[in-house]
Amino acid sequence: MKPRLISFKLCPFVQRAAIALQYKTVEYDIEYIDLANPPEWFLKISPLKKVPLLLVGDHVIFESTVINEYIDEAYPNKLHPSDLILRAHNRSWIEFGNGCTWSAFHLSVKEKEEDFNNVLDDLLNKFDQIEKAIGGAPFFNGSKFSLVDSSYAPLFQRLEYLNELRPGILDKKRHPRINAWKESLLTLNAVQRSAVPEIKELYHELLWKRQGYISQFLDEEKYGKKSAKRIY
Incomplete structure (x- = not known):
């Protein structure tokens, strides 16, 4: 049974789990959701209402550190030291x-x-x-x-x-x-392979929308001159 990773495309904590799965060559499915408008099924199963989630059959595992501990214990080629x-x-x-x-x-x-x-x-x-x-x-x-x-x-x-x-x-x-x-x-x-191919562009777009100090170093003509709503 393939595990299913629930993700937001820019979440670094989800990417931790994706890296562990990729490095161990574990076959898995990944589903991206919009955290600004999460689906009802996600809200029902996520105790903290955030990603990552790892779905293994009917079981829901949450928190990136715990997910990676499970991945390491469940699949060959241990990544934690034996000592x-x-x-x-x-x-x-x-x-x-x-x-x-x-x-x-x-x-x-x-x-x-x-x-x-x-x-x-x-x-x-x-x-x-x-x-x-x-x-x-x-x-x-x-x-x-x-x-x-x-x-x-x-x-x-x-x-x-x-x-x-x-x-x-x-x-x-x-x-x-x-x-x-x-x-x-x-x-x-x-x-x-752990991130979507367009991650850098998406990250730049997110920086622009957040309108923090760092956003002034982006290409203003590319990302728009009008003020954007801050998102997190």
Whole structure:
């Protein structure tokens, strides 16, 4: 029975699960919904009214970390380390990455440059901690891909898009290991196949609609001069 992943095309937390499924070569179905106007069936089965959901038969699994734990336990080629201490260490940094992902979200919505820079400073300070924890290239633990990698890849993808608009978000001198790790992840087939082909364009459209500080670096003629309603 193929699992069914319920998604919003731009959700980084859904993409974590898609990466794990892709890396393990698990056959799965994916269904995209509009979170601004979610279908009734989704509201009935989603306890938190948000994605991701993984449907396995009649069972509903929610929260990206839990979904990835299930994927790792249910299918061959374990992504969590076998060593208990290293596995706990990995789980800790996955949890740490949740805060970094929310920082990337706040970078996309802060309206004032000062507030944007405050969020960026906090994110770079978090990256200082990650920089010291990376085990070595090409992945977080070294040579073996893990659930930590699947958790950070969507974050790095979005930060790459933001950095192209406003350089300085990714600092190669300050965080050389993180940037090398990012490059390794973003070239993986599993990561590239985990998102819709038009993800960059959709992300730019979302940035414009949110009308945060970062949106001023987009092509105004392309995305329209009239004020847009802020969406999240």
